[in-house]
Amino acid sequence: MTPADAMGHAVAAVAAGLRKDREGLGVLLNMTPDDAVDVAGGMVDLVGTLARIVGDREDRTPTEAITAAAAGRSDLVQKMASFAIGVINSDPTRSTTVDASDVIVGLGALAGRLAEQVAEYEGESPLELLGRIGTGVAELEAFEPPE
Incomplete structure (x- = not known):
């Protein structure tokens, strides 16, 4: 699976979560x-991208945006937020070994929260925002660099 495929699956998972689409x-x-x-890696990329956007809009670092989005959430979401911060900041003391399914679930919930924040700034629904991100990922996937 390419990184673009992985992020595309992550976007689709977050959109399904927001729609409460069990299927x-x-x-x-x-x-x-x-x-x-691979999808867990795509989820980390998605959370990092959304956190940078929120951080830019709120004059925060991505780390601060992730921490704020995780506040008051479940232990799993908070643990995965800490994991994502470690990966994004390349901090090996914060990055621990985690289960891919925990990353997908925990960061999926966090990505949903961040997508809601970004969508509010953009004046659209979170699903519209994720649709735009998914389209961008598909365009990246279709791009073949010249040889």
Whole structure:
């Protein structure tokens, strides 16, 4: 799975979560372990992208945006927020070994919260925002650099 594929799956998972689409989320259950790891990486990329946008709009760092979005959420979401911050900041003391499914679930919830914030700034729904991100990812995937 390419990084663009992984982020595309992450975007689709967050959109399914926002729609409360059990069938859409069920696709995640049928992934191979390798695909789950790839999608978890895509989820980290998605959270990082959304956190940078929120951070820019609120004059915060991405780390501060992630921390704020995770405040008051479940232990899993807070643990995965800390993990994402460690990955984004390349901080090996914060980055720990985690289960790919925990990353997908925890960061999926966090990405949903961040998508709601970005969508509010953009004057659109979170699903419209995720649709635009998904379209951008598909365009990246279709781009073939010249040889």
